[in-house]
Amino acid sequence: MKTKLKIISNRNLCLDLEEKIEYVLYKYSKGEILTKFEIDSLILREKDLDLDEYKYLFTKIKEVCDKYNVEIYAHMHWGLALELGIKKIHLPMTSFINLCKSKKINEFYDIGVSIHSLEEAKFAEINGASYVTFSHVFETDCKKNIKPRGLEPLKNICQKISIPVYALGGIDEYNYYKTIKYGASGVCMMSNIMEIK
Secondary structure, three states: EEEEEEEOOOOHHOHHHHHHHHHHHHHHHOOOOOOOEEEEEEEEOOOOHHHHHHHHHHHHHHHHHHHHHOOOEEEEOOHHHHHHOEEEEEEEEHHHHHHHHHHHHHHEEEEEEEOOOOOHHHHHHHHOEEEEEOOOOOOHHHHOOOOOOHHHHHHHHHHHHHOOOEEOOOOOOOHHHHHHHHOOOEEEOOOOOOOOO
């Protein structure tokens, strides 16, 4: 059985994000890469963009994702997502808390939340998250000199909440299976996807 994979974008790791996503999804559709995985979605992270820039990029990347029948999630900008009629979103914890306070959480039908502890995982579940991502599990260049949280905390979270937990951080085609053994429902990859040649 293939492992569910969420791709997280980072245009700073490639020359052209639209071209990179097109290339990755094309190669995947031909069975040439990521053969152990089932891509279930792409999270358009790009949190340094202003709203207009993000809106434009989202539209372009969504066209690519639609072409390959891959779901796309907006990231962080839940107000913009509502404006655009986007119903799937992934949020950092602070943004999720703000969404909860806004009373507009029910306007989304799929909400992912980035968590780093069991307490955050429980909060996300209780307040309506569809799934959580737990990071960072392994060492990663994105978090240089920061000790990874490891597999045991991942296992603990997976055992204590009922919504899916996706492992994130330093995950590649050679170590992903460890997170599944420890209870993860799937994995997320950023660097390893953005750097595919």
